[in-house]
Amino acid sequence: MKRTATGEAMRVIRGEEDLREGLEALRLADPRLVPVIEAAGPLPLRLMDPGFAGLASIIVSQMISKASAAAIWRRITAAGPATAEAYLAHAPETVASFGLSRAKAATLAHLAEAVSRSGLDLDAVCRLDAAAAMAELTAHPGIGPWTAEVYLMFCGGHPDVFPSGDVALQAALAGAFQLPSRPAAREVASMAKAWSPWRSVAARLFWAYYSVTLRKDVAPLVL
Numbered sequence: 001m002k003r004t005a006t007g008e009a010m011r012v013i014r015g016e017e018d019l020r021e022g023l024e025a026l027r028l029a030d031p032r033l034v035p036v037i038e039a040a041g042p043l044p045l046r047l048m049d050p051g052f053a054g055l056a057s058i059i060v061s062q063m064i065s066k067a068s069a070a071a072i073w074r075r076i077t078a079a080g081p082a083t084a085e086a087y088l089a090h091a092p093e094t095v096a097s098f099g100l101s102r103a104k105a106a107t108l109a110h111l112a113e114a115v116s117r118s119g120l121d122l123d124a125v126c127r128l129d130a131a132a133a134m135a136e137l138t139a140h141p142g143i144g145p146w147t148a149e150v151y152l153m154f155c156g157g158h159p160d161v162f163p164s165g166d167v168a169l170q171a172a173l174a175g176a177f178q179l180p181s182r183p184a185a186r187e188v189a190s191m192a193k194a195w196s197p198w199r200s201v202a203a204r205l206f207w208a209y210y211s212v213t214l215r216k217d218v219a220p221l222v223l
Helices: 015-028 033-039 052-061 066-078 084-087 094-096 102-117 122-128 130-138 145-154 166-176 185-193 198-214
Strands: none
Touching: 015 033, 015 185, 015 198, 033 130, 033 166, 052 066, 052 102, 052 122, 052 145, 084 102, 094 102, 102 185, 122 130, 122 145, 130 145, 166 198, 185 198
């Protein structure tokens, strides 16, 4: 347990035991998940410390292959510490060498500025309830719902987040439930309500299921 910014107790995912508890709760809450759980195998925990490095790596990994994201992240970390201050100190030609798209370079620059000079506390954001944390994160340029949700899941340990706009999750749901087409984000969000308060475990489950059934590594993080 940890305390939210308002002092309320909030359960967080911090280890394999939490995943096992969540999976058992999901199995009991929705019998349709039993074959998905059996097919998916062990779920990866994939936790990182909250802060600039964690959120920056998620931004880098969005909408590109894991191999490409890993290569970009290696260049960033080879250039210096993955801190907001170090990122702001990079010369323009150094940033250009990372291989980031123009949009992602701008997002990382805005994020570094917010953390280093505007008082954005990414650790404190993780202690907010999910709705407040989402509002705080998505107020910054270039950070959309997917990025914020993945940050809360894997850096904040939030147990009840499901990135409904994630294409791999949509495809996994379509395959697992034999849907005629990939469901839209709004439909996915509606479906995922049945898996509260363990939607973050359900998301890990369907990412793992997608990886197993389609033999693709779709983990949304560089680790």
